[in-house]
Amino acid sequence: MNQFILADCTTESGALSQLHDGAVVKAGGIDLLDRMKEGLESPTKLVNIRNISSLRGIHETAQGLNIGALTTLAEIEEDPAVKAHYAILSDACGHAATPQIRNMATVGGNLLQQNRCWYFRSDDFACLKKGKDMCFAFDGLNQYHAIFDNTTCPSVAPSSAAVALLGLNASVELASAKGKRTVAIKDFYVHPDVNPMTRTVIAPDELLTSVIIPKPASGTRSAYQKYGEKRSYDWATADAGVVLEMDGNICRKAAIVMGAASPVVMRSPKAEAMLAGKPITEETARAAGKAAMEGAQPLSMNGYKVQLFPVAIYRTILLAAGQMGRDPSAVG
Amino acid sequence: MSDRKSPSEDAAEQSSSPQNSNNVATGISRRGFLKGAGITAAGTALLEGVQVFSREAVAATHSDVKELGPGAVPVTLLVNGKEHTIQIEPRTTLADALRVHMGLTGTKVICDRGSCSGCTVLLDKTPVNSCMTLAMDARGHHVTTIEGLPQNGEMHPLQAAFVKHDAMQCGFCTPGMVMSCAALLEKNPKPTEDDVRHATAGNLCRCGTYPRIFAATLEAAGTSTRNA
Numbered sequence: 143m144n145q146f147i148l149a150d151c152t153t154e155s156g157a158l159s160q161l162h163d164g165a166v167v168k169a170g171g172i173d174l175l176d177r178m179k180e181g182l183e184s185p186t187k188l189v190n191i192r193n194i195s196s197l198r199g200i201h202e203t204a205q206g207l208n209i210g211a212l213t214t215l216a217e218i219e220e221d222p223a224v225k226a227h228y229a230i231l232s233d234a235c236g237h238a239a240t241p242q243i244r245n246m247a248t249v250g251g252n253l254l255q256q257n258r259c260w261y262f263r264s265d266d267f268a269c270l271k272k273g274k275d276m277c278f279a280f281d282g283l284n285q286y287h288a289i290f291d292n293t294t295c296p297s298v299a300p301s302s303a304a305v306a307l308l309g310l311n312a313s314v315e316l317a318s319a320k321g322k323r324t325v326a327i328k329d330f331y332v333h334p335d336v337n338p339m340t341r342t343v344i345a346p347d348e349l350l351t352s353v354i355i356p357k358p359a360s361g362t363r364s365a366y367q368k369y370g371e372k373r374s375y376d377w378a379t380a381d382a383g384v385v386l387e388m389d390g391n392i393c394r395k396a397a398i399v400m401g402a403a404s405p406v407v408m409r410s411p412k413a414e415a416m417l418a419g420k421p422i423t424e425e426t427a428r429a430a431g432k433a434a435m436e437g438a439q440p441l442s443m444n445g446y447k448v449q450l451f452p453v454a455i456y457r458t459i460l461l462a463a464g465q466m467g468r469d470p471s472a473v474g
Numbered sequence: 475m476s477d478r479k480s481p482s483e484d485a486a487e488q489s490s491s492p493q494n495s496n497n498v499a500t501g502i503s504r505r506g507f508l509k510g511a512g513i514t515a516a517g518t519a520l521l522e523g524v525q526v527f528s529r530e531a532v533a534a535t536h537s538d539v540k541e542l543g544p545g546a547v548p549v550t551l552l553v554n555g556k557e558h559t560i561q562i563e564p565r566t567t568l569a570d571a572l573r574v575h576m577g578l579t580g581t582k583v584i585c586d587r588g589s590c591s592g593c594t595v596l597l598d599k600t601p602v603n604s605c606m607t608l609a610m611d612a613r614g615h616h617v618t619t620i621e622g623l624p625q626n627g628e629m630h631p632l633q634a635a636f637v638k639h640d641a642m643q644c645g646f647c648t649p650g651m652v653m654s655c656a657a658l659l660e661k662n663p664k665p666t667e668d669d670v671r672h673a674t675a676g677n678l679c680r681c682g683t684y685p686r687i688f689a690a691t692l693e694a695a696g697t698s699t700r701n702a
């Protein structure tokens with residue numbers, strides 16, 4: 143890891159005053175230090191926001207929930223209000239990474255972490271995502287790569303929290319010295335077709351300050367499950383987030399979200415349409431899982447994901463509806 | 475798998491871990507991996523600061539900001555109840571500060587990437603990976619390492635239970651395992667086996683000592699349902 147200046151900040155305005163000339167924000171540091179240890183990036187100044195107490199904490203408001211960017215995944219997982227009304231989010235944060243990482247990793251950093259692709263993540267491969275002209279995954283090993291939107295760069299969206307937050311229609315608040323703006327999670331990520339090197343719309347002089355989640359409609363039930371190659375902890379090979387607005391057993395409206403399916407976390411309108419206005423049954427849940435795979439374009443080694451996602455989605459719909467327990471074959 | 479990020483590591487070596495058996499299942503070979511590299515693999519380009527942006531300069535001095543480094547600066551850390559003042563650069567990890575600068579080599583570094591939890595220490599009462607924590611971020615916190623568990627020269631009951639259950643083979647993962655389990659017992663003195671599994675979910679043991687670790691921890695907590 144290269145040498146750097148650490149600018150220790152105790153206030154948001156102090157941190158904003160530092161964000162120029164290539165200075166990079168450090169929150170929990172898990173993803174940033176990983177990329178620096180690998181030699182992918184060598185910033186000369188890290189802006190340490192970890193001790194800005196105003197950016198930490200979970201607040202219930204009349205409109206919903208406001209979560210400070212520095213709130214750790216462990217804090218979100220264990221929060222009683224999140225558990226009670228936003229099960230999808232406590233599930234997602236509680237199943238991301240390891241207990242140790244969840245104690246350090248912040249929700250802001252989790253949303254802003256770089257995509258997963260072992261070529262991009264290795265200093266040995268000068269790839270498209272690093273501004274070079276080729277992607278190694280198409281002819282190489284691509285079993286963990288994307289099955290949707292994968293013609294430019296098939297790296298996968300990594301954030302478990304983003305799966306939940308997209309399903310909950312959340313937004314992030316971004317602050318700069320010039321002011322604040324709010325961006326919906328659905329508009330936050332940049333598709334590699336637009337620019338493989340840019341992951342989100344956040345500007346280098348902006349701080350992600352909080353996550354804003356609207357209050358779910360009454361009768362809303364939700365769940366998240368992550369599937370990987372081992373049960374203790376693992377990056378997802380497929381993760382599913384489900385939010386159901388229920389009227390008795392009739393689903394008024396559904397959000398079905400897939401992580402690790404595409405370079406940008408995605409909802410499946412086709413799967414959602416299979417549930418809207420219908421009762422949640424094994425049959426409708428299966429139909430939704432199947433519909434979610436319409437248009438999938440697996441690469442040479444990830445065809446299994448086209449079989450895994452429907453199962454993940456179907457079981458997570460039934461889990462959200464309270465018709466099935468947590469899947470023992472899911473991670474954690 | 476957790477260390478999917480390291481394609482340049484020898485796949486054969488990774489697959490020797492029982493926890494990483496997916497390499498075997500999916501048949502990754504180093505050769506297959508490099509196939510994707512094509513001709514450019516030989517001429518690896520050095521990437522410098524992917525994110526270099528130039529912005530209009532904002533005044534660098536701000537009363538709420540303190541700049542440290544890049545060279546070594548004196549820092550005082552509270553480790554196992556004792557203050558240690560060391561000279562370190564901001565890039566020094568807590569693991570290196572403990573091992574290299576304080577000689578506390580009980581904490582082990584295995585993956586150096588947050589993927590094995592071998593380097594687990596407690597920051598206040600919370601288990602964290604010392605390899606992914608900057609030492610500077612430990613200022614103002616109580617750090618507890620494996621050396622800090624014994625009291626008055628006596629092993630911590632959890633350490634004694636690990637010995638009794640022979641809960642280690644090569645022993646490399648052991649300090650991290652003990653710290654994870656010690657943090658669990660502190661928070662939940664009467665855990666179930668599931669709680670222990672959950673608390674050690676991030677700790678990898680290549681020797682496969684998990685069942686003995688669970689048994690030792692449950693015995694130390696007095697919640698064992700089996701005979702030792």
Ligand SMILES: Cc1cc2nc3c(=O)[nH]c(=O)nc-3n(C[C@H](O)[C@H](O)[C@H](O)COP(=O)(O)OP(=O)(O)OC[C@H]3O[C@@H](n4cnc5c(N)ncnc54)[C@H](O)[C@@H]3O)c2cc1C
Binds near residue numbers: 170
């Ligand atoms: C073994 C292992 C397994 C993992 N498994 C999972 C998993 O299953 N699911 C999952 O979601 N994640 C997983 N992760 C990733 C981990 O959750 C992320 O690395 C972590 O959440 C990043 O948060 P952080 O606070 O440490 O971010 P940092 O590393 O501090 O920051 C990440 C990026 O965001 C920028 N940044 C951070 N905060 C802000 C802010 N407030 N404003 C502006 N910019 C900011 C930084 O500049 C940096 O580029 C895993 C990691 C490991 C090591």
Ligand code: FES
Binds near residue numbers: 583584594603605
């Ligand atoms: S050495 Fe593996 S997590 Fe730190």
Ligand code: FES
Binds near residue numbers: 643644645646678
């Ligand atoms: S790694 Fe050898 S005892 Fe755990």
